[in-house]
Amino acid sequence: MQRFGIWVIVGVLALVLGGGLQTGQAQTQDQCRTCHRELLEDTPSQKYVNDVHFQKGISCAGCHGGDPTQADMDAAMDPKKGYIGVPKGAQITQTCNACHANESRMAQWASSIDTIQFQRFETSVHGKADVATCVSCHDVHEIRSSRDPQSPTYPTREVFLCARCHADPAYMRKFNPALPTDQLEKYWTSRHGQRLQQGDTRVATCSDCHTAHTIYPPKDPRSSVYAVNVPIMCARCHSDPAYMKPYGIPTNQYDLYASTAHGRALLEKHDTGAPACNDCHGNHGAMPPGVQTLSHVCGLCHTLNAEYFSKSPHAAAFEKKGLPQCEACHGNHEVPTTSLDQLQPEAPVFMCRKCHSMDDKGTQVARMMYETIRRLVILEEEARRLLTAAEQKGMDVADAWFQLRDVHNAYLKARTVVHTSDPAEVQKVVEPAVQTAEQARTAGQRALAEFDFRRKGFAFATLWITLLVIALYLKIRQIEARSRDKRLKP
Amino acid sequence: MWRRIYRWLDERYQLQALVEFMSHKYVPMHRHTIWYYFGGVSLFLFLVQVTTGILLLMYYRVGEDASYESVRFIMSQVRFGWLIRSIHSWGANLMILTVFIHMFSVYFTRAYRKPRELTWVSGFLLLVLALFFGFTGYLLPWNQLAFFATRVGTEIVGSVPAIGHELVRILRGGEEVSGATLARFFGLHVALLPGIFTILLTLHLLFIQRQGIAEPESWAGRPESEKRRMPFFPNFLLRDLLLWLIVLNVLAFLAVFYPWELGPKADPFAPAPPGIKPEWYFLFMYQTLKILPAKVFFLEGEFVGVLFFTLGGLLWMTVPFWEGRLGKYRNEIAHLIGWIVLVYIATMTLWGFRS
Numbered sequence: 001m002q003r004f005g006i007w008v009i010v011g012v013l014a015l016v017l018g019g020g021l022q023t024g025q026a027q028t029q030d031q032c033r034t035c036h037r038e039l040l041e042d043t044p045s046q047k048y049v050n051d052v053h054f055q056k057g058i059s060c061a062g063c064h065g066g067d068p069t070q071a072d073m074d075a076a077m078d079p080k081k082g083y084i085g086v087p088k089g090a091q092i093t094q095t096c097n098a099c100h101a102n103e104s105r106m107a108q109w110a111s112s113i114d115t116i117q118f119q120r121f122e123t124s125v126h127g128k129a130d131v132a133t134c135v136s137c138h139d140v141h142e143i144r145s146s147r148d149p150q151s152p153t154y155p156t157r158e159v160f161l162c163a164r165c166h167a168d169p170a171y172m173r174k175f176n177p178a179l180p181t182d183q184l185e186k187y188w189t190s191r192h193g194q195r196l197q198q199g200d201t202r203v204a205t206c207s208d209c210h211t212a213h214t215i216y217p218p219k220d221p222r223s224s225v226y227a228v229n230v231p232i233m234c235a236r237c238h239s240d241p242a243y244m245k246p247y248g249i250p251t252n253q254y255d256l257y258a259s260t261a262h263g264r265a266l267l268e269k270h271d272t273g274a275p276a277c278n279d280c281h282g283n284h285g286a287m288p289p290g291v292q293t294l295s296h297v298c299g300l301c302h303t304l305n306a307e308y309f310s311k312s313p314h315a316a317a318f319e320k321k322g323l324p325q326c327e328a329c330h331g332n333h334e335v336p337t338t339s340l341d342q343l344q345p346e347a348p349v350f351m352c353r354k355c356h357s358m359d360d361k362g363t364q365v366a367r368m369m370y371e372t373i374r375r376l377v378i379l380e381e382e383a384r385r386l387l388t389a390a391e392q393k394g395m396d397v398a399d400a401w402f403q404l405r406d407v408h409n410a411y412l413k414a415r416t417v418v419h420t421s422d423p424a425e426v427q428k429v430v431e432p433a434v435q436t437a438e439q440a441r442t443a444g445q446r447a448l449a450e451f452d453f454r455r456k457g458f459a460f461a462t463l464w465i466t467l468l469v470i471a472l473y474l475k476i477r478q479i480e481a482r483s484r485d486k487r488l489k490p
Numbered sequence: 491m492w493r494r495i496y497r498w499l500d501e502r503y504q505l506q507a508l509v510e511f512m513s514h515k516y517v518p519m520h521r522h523t524i525w526y527y528f529g530g531v532s533l534f535l536f537l538v539q540v541t542t543g544i545l546l547l548m549y550y551r552v553g554e555d556a557s558y559e560s561v562r563f564i565m566s567q568v569r570f571g572w573l574i575r576s577i578h579s580w581g582a583n584l585m586i587l588t589v590f591i592h593m594f595s596v597y598f599t600r601a602y603r604k605p606r607e608l609t610w611v612s613g614f615l616l617l618v619l620a621l622f623f624g625f626t627g628y629l630l631p632w633n634q635l636a637f638f639a640t641r642v643g644t645e646i647v648g649s650v651p652a653i654g655h656e657l658v659r660i661l662r663g664g665e666e667v668s669g670a671t672l673a674r675f676f677g678l679h680v681a682l683l684p685g686i687f688t689i690l691l692t693l694h695l696l697f698i699q700r701q702g703i704a705e706p707e708s709w710a711g712r713p714e715s716e717k718r719r720m721p722f723f724p725n726f727l728l729r730d731l732l733l734w735l736i737v738l739n740v741l742a743f744l745a746v747f748y749p750w751e752l753g754p755k756a757d758p759f760a761p762a763p764p765g766i767k768p769e770w771y772f773l774f775m776y777q778t779l780k781i782l783p784a785k786v787f788f789l790e791g792e793f794v795g796v797l798f799f800t801l802g803g804l805l806w807m808t809v810p811f812w813e814g815r816l817g818k819y820r821n822e823i824a825h826l827i828g829w830i831v832l833v834y835i836a837t838m839t840l841w842g843f844r845s
Contacts, residue, residue, distance in 0.1 A: 394748075396565045396566040396572070398562065398566070399566065454573075454746050455746065457746075458743065458747075461739070461742055462739055462742070462743075465738065465739045465742075468735055469735050472728055472731060472732045472735070473732060475728060476725065476728050476729060476732070479724060479725060479728070480720075480725065
């Protein structure tokens with residue numbers, strides 16, 4: 001310790017007397033570095049040589065303040081010259097923002113980094129004062145470009161960086177006890193994670209989906225992982241043929257999905273109940289569902305369809321042939337809006353054609369189910385037309401509309417029951433609905449007849465009233481004529 | 491046969507005396523005779539309201555869970571229920587319109603002057619009661635528009651200093667418009683208001699019978715030979731009847747071609763529909779309250795509005811008693827006041843419609 005003290009004194013004397021260490025370069029004139037790195041040899045100054053800021057010529061004073069040209073410690077670390085010591089809390093972001101939020105200053109270093117990072121970060125879940133600051137992710141004194149494999153934000157290291165907090169249940173409990181902490185564990189099971197472990201840095205890591213500075217809860221519409229935003233977020237890579245070329249997988253999933261019932265509900269109607277990519281593929285453990293598990297995935301929402309199908313003769317047949325249950329008929333990303341015509345043997349969209357010939361039992365079953373449901377559809381359409389016409393004419397047909405709602409529910413149920421492949425089951429659902437639809441149709445017909453009756457009734461009443469008015473008018477004239485005659489008589 | 495029936499009745503009830511009495515009543519004939527008919531038309535429409543109201547009462551049930559459903563039932567299931575309800579709704583509007591016309595025609599022909607002061611007062615009170623009929627009846631179908639219009643309407647009373655809040659509570663039967671309000675309004679609409687209305691109407695008609703129909707002031711001093719009159723019975727009554735038939739046909743036309751809509755059921759938790767407005771006959775008051783600033787001096791704007799209409803109404807009702815003191819320009823001043831009131835009501839109503 002005594003030896004170290006002597007060296008410090010010698011060093012300082014050498015600096016003061018010689019001044020020969022100044023070479024004209026910024027770093028060599030930096031007295032902070034002279035003392036901290038060359039004399040004190042402390043860790044921060046040792047690490048700082050690897051820092052992008054050091055490489056751009058920014059001295060310690062750039063963040064800590066003070067006067068780096070002063071060899072005298074008190075003069076160099078004088079608070080009057082802006083010395084702030086170790087920045088803490090909000091001071092950290094203020095220090096970083098002094099340059100990173102200043103466009104002209106960033107231009108001095110020819111930096112392409114955008115200057116609204118903090119503005120965005122501030123609104124994110126991490127932007128709250130006691131959650132994270134710039135240095136929580138970017139490190140201190142050894143800040144490297146995110147393209148540098150040594151950087152904590154480099155893809156192979158980023159997942160560990162996020163997991164430092166997000167895989168620590170005790171730590172996460174302080175901020176969001178409901179948030180799972182197994183994301184990294186799941187991630188390693190995903191195709192993305194598996195490839196990253198193999199050294200593929202082009203796969204998605206945390207910030208590719210969640211963004212780096214604009215992280216919001218998934219239920220926040222501003223979030224990149226908000227249900228409506230998920231498909232386009234995944235499509236950024238998966239719809240880019242050039243980017244996906246090395247993987248040899250299709251890039252048309254988004255286009256197919258966007259045109260389907262699922263895609264339209266989510267993307268056009270913003271119905272967040274409709275599935276996005278992650279609802280079928282998982283999010284952190286993203287993987288295409290396998291043939292055996294596909295019906296479980298679809299069955300999460302289409303519960304009855306999956307249940308009926310599992311009891312149908314198709315279940316065993318599909319298993320035997322190794323066909324994916326739902327996908328075999330409905331496709332995957334291209335799940336089309338289903339229509340009744342898919343059960344009509346003569347229709348181009350007849351879906352049983354893939355396995356059944358025109359004259360086999362399967363086709364006959366499809367035809368029977370089609371005809372049963374079609375009868376209900378025709379009745380419903382007719383009742384709807386009549387009720388709409390009656391309503392447009394000002395008739396009150398609210399009760400019939402309620403009946404028709406039940407009819408439509410039965411129709412939807414019948415479409416589910418077709419997964420049993422049992423025409424008798426379909427008939428059970430359709431028959432009562434047919435009667436209800438007939439009642440609604442009758443109500444519509446009655447309302448229209450009533451409308452005509454009212455018009456005719458009004459015409460009839462008007463005719464009578466007019467006749468009465470004329471009769472009264474003539475009577476009045478007669479009475480008044482008589483009175484005039486009386487007055488005129490001498 | 492008619493003669494035989496008449497003779498039979500006359501023998502027992504001395505109808506001839508009544509006919510004699512009526513045939514000695516005359517109605518003045520001049521260029522403003524047309525206005526005399528509006529009193530009769532108002533009476534006819536009142537009778538229509540009473541008749542259709544009684545018919546509606548046969549199926550209407552009061553209550554948050556029953557009112558809307560029963561009106562829907564009347565309109566869709568009861569034979570001619572739609573017609574009765576539509577006529578009742580349209581009739582109410584037409585009656586208020588004809589009462590307004592009748593009142594202004596009396597005012598501008600200066601028929602309110604001595605000795606007909608009380609006829610005027612009773613007539614004005616009948617108009618106020620008709621407005622109350624409209625306000626209470628509007629809520630009874632318990633649909634969305636009625637619910638919010640009543641909420642806005644009753645809120646206005648709350649602006650009266652000190653007792654405003656209590657008044658609203660009494661009117662609504664609680665803090666909010668609810669089933670209690672519905673029950674109250676129903677009671678007022680079918681029992682209390684008809685009772686008072688009938689008494690006032692009887693008085694009003696008695697006054698007219700006793701004093702006869704007002705002659706134009708310009709007739710004063712004219713020789714009898716220059717005054718044209720027609721017998722009340724049968725001439726005027728038949729003409730009145732003719733007009734009643736036409737009004738009945740207009741009502742039928744409106745009921746058939748523009749049936750009164752029911753709309754969705756009232757939902758106290760639903761947001762108020764945009765652009766909610768009261769019935770047209772309240773629009774001039776509503777629009778005035780709308781344009782008043784929140785504070786006028788130290789008073790609440792709405793209260794100033796309420797005060798303005800209360801005092802204005804009182805002045806209007808008592809016009810026969812103070813108008814005589816206006817001096818030699820009393821005719822011109824009264825005429826001007828009439829026009830100002832009429833133009834104000836018309837302008838505010840139009841403004842209310844368009845805003």
